[in-house]
Each structure stands twice: as structure tokens, then as C-alpha cells.
Amino acid sequence: MELFTITLPASIEQALAKLTALLTDSISDDLHKAQGSSRALIRYTPHTGEIVSCEAILPHFQLASHGTAVYRSAAKAVAEFIVTEMEPHILSAIIRRKYREHYAVDAPMIEKYCHELLHGSEWDGLGTKFLDADKQRRKLKVSEEIEHYLQGHTSLHLDGFTMFRLQPYRKELAEIVDYALDEYVLDKQYQEFISLLKYFVGLQESKVPLVHLVHKGNHEFVMYNEKFQPFEPKPHSDRMVAEMLETEMNIEDMVISSLIAVSPKQIMIHTRQSDMQVIRTIETIFDNRVSVCLQCVDCSPCFDVANNGLIQP
Incomplete structure (x- = not known):
């Protein structure tokens, strides 16, 4: 049936x-x-x-x-x-x-x-x-x-x-x-x-030869000059770019705004999490200017391996 x-x-x-x-x-x-x-x-x-x-x-x-x-x-x-x-x-x-x-x-x-x-x-x-x-x-x-x-x-x-x-x-x-x-x-x-940011970066002249960007964990970064000395970048001189960055960027991506203001010729990112979105975004914007370091002589003293964190050099 x-x-x-x-x-x-x-x-x-x-x-x-x-x-x-x-x-x-x-x-x-x-x-x-x-x-x-x-x-x-x-x-x-x-x-x-x-x-x-x-x-x-x-x-x-x-x-x-x-x-x-x-x-x-x-x-x-x-x-x-x-x-x-x-x-x-x-x-x-x-x-x-x-x-x-x-x-x-x-x-x-x-x-x-x-x-x-x-x-x-x-x-x-x-x-x-x-x-x-x-x-x-x-x-x-x-x-x-x-x-x-x-x-x-x-x-x-x-x-x-x-x-x-x-x-x-x-x-x-x-x-x-x-x-x-x-x-x-x-x-x-x-x-x-x-x-658009990538386009602006391509038009800018380099202001500093090298920036070391140390990833402290999560979304916190510290910026160092070529001698591995900390420094604070000045706001971007182009008002239109500065306003655009302030309006559009997420808090976690404000490091990108700082990098654009500095306009380095080379960027060395020191991190233990190279697959983070913000790091991939930096690589996209700055293209072949970026190198990623997972461990080197310069950055090793910065990382406290025992505490899985970072100590200031």
C-alpha cells in the first residue's frame, strides 16, 4: 500500500x-x-x-x-x-x-x-x-x-x-x-x-629608510626607527589623506595610518602571528616594501618567550 x-x-x-x-x-x-x-x-x-x-x-x-x-x-x-x-x-x-x-x-x-x-x-x-x-x-x-x-x-x-x-x-x-x-x-x-591607500603610497616619496614594526600581540604594535629606537610618527601632512584615514580606518588598523604618515622605504614587521589580517593588509598596501620577520637577532630580545609576550628593549 x-x-x-x-x-x-x-x-x-x-x-x-x-x-x-x-x-x-x-x-x-x-x-x-x-x-x-x-x-x-x-x-x-x-x-x-x-x-x-x-x-x-x-x-x-x-x-x-x-x-x-x-x-x-x-x-x-x-x-x-x-x-x-x-x-x-x-x-x-x-x-x-x-x-x-x-x-x-x-x-x-x-x-x-x-x-x-x-x-x-x-x-x-x-x-x-x-x-x-x-x-x-x-x-x-x-x-x-x-x-x-x-x-x-x-x-x-x-x-x-x-x-x-x-x-x-x-x-x-x-x-x-x-x-x-x-x-x-x-x-x-x-x-x-x-x-586607494595603495595608490597614495605609490605617489609618496619615502621619508625614512626603514621602520621596524614590532607586533606585541593581539592588535598592539610598537614602531621603531632603523636603529631600533622607538619613535612616534607625526600626523599625515596631506589633510585629505589624514581625514580619510581617521574616518575609514578601524582602531586596530591605525598602525597603517602611522606607516603612511612616515612613508618608509622599507618596513620590517616583527611578529609571531604573520597571518593576522592587519599584517596582510600592510603587505597589500605597501607591497614589496614589506618584509616579515618571525625571529631575528634584532627582535628576539623584545619577545619574552616564557610569558608569550613582549618586554621593552
């Missing part, structure tokens, strides 16, 4: 095989093993046209006894499929629809930002536990709606269901898209600003 059918989107590679496997594994865990018997009560069968059917095996299957477990396990499997396989396509469709009139929007880049927000670097420092918990929350939101739907319908078309039924889930993804666009615009503006 056929209980229901699920129609999958043809745009997803091997969708039929993936969903059939998820459904089969889920029913095995939630129903067959729970019955404590090797007797099968449900089977899922894939068909041409991207359709998979749920068939009850009579006379052992009893809808009153087993129906709730079947709908719950199917909803869990379909939710896993939607969040894992369909979510990138749903995000892409939301982006195209929301910004189809905005030709300057780079849709693939917005999709990349969405992926980072949902799965990537935004979760750095929190650990995979929080990332997995957020994904599980989205799956639970989807599975609850699917379970309720299957209890009253015999046909589930995933494209239509995700388009018209999963409104709370789609609203959440739409908010992710909006946030990703904001991040994209801010990053694009910052990159344009960095390019």
Missing part, C-alpha cells in the same frame, strides 16, 4: 539516490529497530521522474500503530535533504529574486558570503558544536512542518513545498542573504579604500 510519494528537484545531482538512502536509513532507525524485529514494515522505492514512494508492507504495517513513526522519520530525512542539498539552491533563488534589478550585485559572491555565515569563519572561536547546533535547529524547523504536512497529504513536491510552505525557514534564509549583502558591500568598500 502506497502511503505517499515525494517528488524531488531535477537540478540536484543524484537527488533521488541521496534522498532514498536518507529515508531508508531513517525508517530503519526510527521504526524497524524500534520494533525489535527484523521484519520490514516500510520500504522506499525510487522511480523515474525523480519520485520516491513510501510503501507500507501489509499485513504487518498498521497505520494506527506505525503511522506517526513513519511520518516523523520521513520528515527528519527530508529535512536533512533540504538543509544539506537544497539550501544552497534556495539561497541562490532568493538572491536572484531579491536583487535581479541590481546589476552591480555579484550573486555568486553573495552566495559565498551566505555559505560562510552558515558554515564557515563566522563560527570561528565558537567551535563546531555551535555550528552543528544551528544546523540542527534549521532541520528541526523544517521537519516539524513536513511531518504535519505528510499527516494530511499523500504527495509532497519539494520544489513547491520549499517555495510556498516553509515560510519561517525561507524568511530566515532571506535574512541571511540580507546580512551577507551588507557584509559584501562593507568588504567591497574596504577593499576599494585599501586600493
Whole structure:
């Protein structure tokens, strides 16, 4: 006896095989093993046209006894499929629809930002536990709606269901898209600003031969001259550049403003964290003027290895 059918989107590679496997594994865990018997009560069968059917095996299957477990396990499997396989396509469709009139929007880049927000670097420092918990929350939101739907319908078309039924889930993804666009615009503006700084640096004449920039840790730097003596740079003489730096630079990047004011011919960065964003930004702006030192005779006395910090020379 056929209980229901699920129609999958043809745009997803091997969708039929993936969903059939998820459904089969889920029913095995939630129903067959729970019955404590090797007797099968449900089977899922894939068909041409991207359709998979749920068939009850009579006379052992009893809808009153087993129906709730079947709908719950199917909803869990379909939710896993939607969040894992369909979510990138749903995000892409939301982006195209929301910004189809905005030709300057780079849709693939917005999709990349969405992926980072949902799965990537935004979760750095929190650990995979929080990332997995957020994904599980989205799956639970989807599975609850699917379970309720299957209890009253015999046909589930995933494209239509995700388009018209999963409104709370789609609203959440739409908010992710909006946030990703904001991040994209801010990053694009910052990159344009960095390019402008690089242009100004290229026009400037060098004022000092060498600057040693010692990274004390976190976002704290100390500047030394070519004799490794500390000095404080004067504000930039170009008023337009000075105002631009004051307006646009983050607090952690104010060292860049100091370097531009000094306009050194060469910059030697002494650090134990060469992959920091501010250091990469300095390398971008000053290009081949920059050298990075991880340990040398000059800077070694500055670093207190035992305390993982820095002592003044």
C-alpha cells in the first residue's frame, strides 16, 4: 500500500539516490529497530521522474500503530535533504529574486558570503558544536512542518513545498542573504579604500629608510626607527589623506595610518602571528616594501618567550 510519494528537484545531482538512502536509513532507525524485529514494515522505492514512494508492507504495517513513526522519520530525512542539498539552491533563488534589478550585485559572491555565515569563519572561536547546533535547529524547523504536512497529504513536491510552505525557514534564509549583502558591500568598500591607500603610497616619496614594526600581540604594535629606537610618527601632512584615514580606518588598523604618515622605504614587521589580517593588509598596501620577520637577532630580545609576550628593549 502506497502511503505517499515525494517528488524531488531535477537540478540536484543524484537527488533521488541521496534522498532514498536518507529515508531508508531513517525508517530503519526510527521504526524497524524500534520494533525489535527484523521484519520490514516500510520500504522506499525510487522511480523515474525523480519520485520516491513510501510503501507500507501489509499485513504487518498498521497505520494506527506505525503511522506517526513513519511520518516523523520521513520528515527528519527530508529535512536533512533540504538543509544539506537544497539550501544552497534556495539561497541562490532568493538572491536572484531579491536583487535581479541590481546589476552591480555579484550573486555568486553573495552566495559565498551566505555559505560562510552558515558554515564557515563566522563560527570561528565558537567551535563546531555551535555550528552543528544551528544546523540542527534549521532541520528541526523544517521537519516539524513536513511531518504535519505528510499527516494530511499523500504527495509532497519539494520544489513547491520549499517555495510556498516553509515560510519561517525561507524568511530566515532571506535574512541571511540580507546580512551577507551588507557584509559584501562593507568588504567591497574596504577593499576599494585599501586600493586607494595603495595608490597614495605609490605617489609618496619615502621619508625614512626603514621602520621596524614590532607586533606585541593581539592588535598592539610598537614602531621603531632603523636603529631600533622607538619613535612616534607625526600626523599625515596631506589633510585629505589624514581625514580619510581617521574616518575609514578601524582602531586596530591605525598602525597603517602611522606607516603612511612616515612613508618608509622599507618596513620590517616583527611578529609571531604573520597571518593576522592587519599584517596582510600592510603587505597589500605597501607591497614589496614589506618584509616579515618571525625571529631575528634584532627582535628576539623584545619577545619574552616564557610569558608569550613582549618586554621593552
